[in-house]
Amino acid sequence: MIIIMNSETTDEQIAGVVNKLKEFGLESNVSRGIERTVIGAIGDETKADKELLQALSGVEDVIRVMKPYKIVARSYHKEDTVIDIGGVKLGGKQIQVIGGPCSVETQTQMDAAAEGVAAAGCRLMRGGAFKPRTSPYSFQGTGVEGLEMFRKAASKSNLPIVTELMDVRMLDTFLEHDVDVIQIGTRNMQNFDLLKEVGRTHKPVILKRGMSATISEWLMAAEYIAAGGNHNIIFCERGVRSFETYYRNMLDVTAIPVLKKETHLPVIVDPSHAGGKAWMVPALARAAVAAGADGLLVEMHPTPCEAWCDADQALDPQELKVLMGQLGGIAQAIGRSI
Ligand code: PEP
Ligand code: MN
Numbered sequence: 629m630i631i632i633m634n635s636e637t638t639d640e641q642i643a644g645v646v647n648k649l650k651e652f653g654l655e656s657n658v659s660r661g662i663e664r665t666v667i668g669a670i671g672d673e674t675k676a677d678k679e680l681l682q683a684l685s686g687v688e689d690v691i692r693v694m695k696p697y698k699i700v701a702r703s704y705h706k707e708d709t710v711i712d713i714g715g716v717k718l719g720g721k722q723i724q725v726i727g728g729p730c731s732v733e734t735q736t737q738m739d740a741a742a743e744g745v746a747a748a749g750c751r752l753m754r755g756g757a758f759k760p761r762t763s764p765y766s767f768q769g770t771g772v773e774g775l776e777m778f779r780k781a782a783s784k785s786n787l788p789i790v791t792e793l794m795d796v797r798m799l800d801t802f803l804e805h806d807v808d809v810i811q812i813g814t815r816n817m818q819n820f821d822l823l824k825e826v827g828r829t830h831k832p833v834i835l836k837r838g839m840s841a842t843i844s845e846w847l848m849a850a851e852y853i854a855a856g857g858n859h860n861i862i863f864c865e866r867g868v869r870s871f872e873t874y875y876r877n878m879l880d881v882t883a884i885p886v887l888k889k890e891t892h893l894p895v896i897v898d899p900s901h902a903g904g905k906a907w908m909v910p911a912l913a914r915a916a917v918a919a920g921a922d923g924l925l926v927e928m929h930p931t932p933c934e935a936w937c938d939a940d941q942a943l944d945p946q947e948l949k950v951l952m953g954q955l956g957g958i959a960q961a962i963g964r965s966i
Contacts, residue, residue: 629654629669629676634688637665641686648684652676664688695890697847699854700861705892711832711860714788714808716751718832718862719894723959723966724923726790726896727948728754729930730938731767732774738781740930744945746785749952749966752809753778753787754925758794759937760815767936775805790834790925796825803829814839814866814901817849827856834896834925836864839877843886850893863887863895864925865916867902876904876941879912884919896923900941906932909943910951917958917966926951 631645645667646656654671669676673694681690695701710719718724727750729741738755745753757774759767770777775791782789788808793799794816802810809832816822817838826833833853837846850861865884867877879902887895899912913924929935929942943951952966959966 629673629678629681629693630691631667631669631681631687632689632691633665633667633686635663637686641684642667644684645681645687648681649676696844697851699859700847700850700891700893702890702892707892709859709892709894711862711894713752713832716788718752718896719922721964723917723921723955723964724752724896725750725952725955725966726752726754726923726925727928728790729935730900730927730942731756731759731936732770732778732791733936735777735780737930738777739784740945741928742781742785742787744928744930744948745787747945748928748949750948751787752790753782753785754790754811754927756792756811756937758792758798760792760794760813761937772801772805775801775807779805793822793826796822799825799829803831807831809834809862811864812836817841817846820849820852823849823852824856827853827858830858830860832860832862833858834862834864836866836898837868837880837883839867839869841868843883843890847887847890850891859893861893862923863891863893864898865895865902865921866898866925875902875908877902879903879915881915881919884916884921888920894922895920896925897921898925900925900927900938900943904941906941906943906947909941910947910954913951914954914958917955918962920962924955 649656652675654669657668659666727745732755755778759769790809792811792813811834814836867879870878897916899909927942928948932942956966
């Protein structure tokens with residue numbers, strides 16, 4: 629940690645900072661320049677309260693040197709972490725595409741969706757039984773019954789299932805229904821109590837980026853899960869809010885290489901909720917794979933125009949299959965497979 633004093637700092641103010649650092653168990657290294665005096669804090673800076681130091685008289689700025697996250701950081705674990713989801717490996721050389729509808733509707737719809745997902749060559753399936761809708765009057769999901777329909781449909785095609793958990797009170801039900809991957813949606817990225825609870829399980833967790841979250845906040849949210857003992861975390865970029873109104877969210881492709889540098893955990897991309905229109909999905913999916921994503925989360929519905937939720941952005945089974953073929957070419961060009 630580095631404390632920069634303002635230009636007219638006095639010896640008394642410097643002593644005040646040194647004493648405060650001592651209270652935090654840190655040593656000081658005072659460096660007096662012509663323009664500025666800079667104090668280097670030596671020791672475990674996590675013990676120091678940045679805001680408290682910032683409030684001391686004569687202090688202009690306090691800069692942390694250490695990253696505020698540990699377990700999820702690349703420095704903690706140099707190699708890429710590969711997560712095993714019922715035998716399907718995510719985070720390795722092979723790119724995984726998770727396909728399926730926005731929401732679980734009926735058994736017939738889920739059976740057809742599972743067949744389409746498997747026929748396209750995807751090894752994992754998505755579907756929301758509990759839906760976070762902007763309006764309380766919109767369809768809220770089929771709930772526990774939806775989980776049952778999902779499990780039944782996916783089992784026939786041997787597909788592990790990914791579904792969103794919104795309420796901590798449903799966690800046991802998710803575990804009883806043997807949900808393979810728990811999805812934490814954009815609206816809950818900083819629901820810290822929910823993160824702590826999934827951190828106590830060993831289930832893989834897809835942590836979607838909050839719609840206005842910085843990468844640092846996202847990494848810290850993941851650290852909440854990791855701190856509880858669950859290191860099976862998958863980051864999912866799904867677009868952030870911007871000034872643009874043409875599309876739903878702005879896909880932050882830059883976040884992919886940044887995360888690959890900052891964390892050892894897998895990074896996937898949801899092109900469906902970014903674009904918000906089915907015709908945009910293939911282009912965004914291709915960009916994500918080219919930029920180094922370890923996987924994709926793609927909405928596909930057997931009959932998109934009949935979807936109960938996000939009909940406009942769902943691919944149909946044939947479109948998903950075509951997309952898989954295109955992604956195969958890109959994967960090969962960058963030394964990966966699909
Ligand atoms: C979803 O994947 O179904 C979903 C609601 O996504 P997000 O949380 O990114 O809006
Ligand atoms: Mn959706």
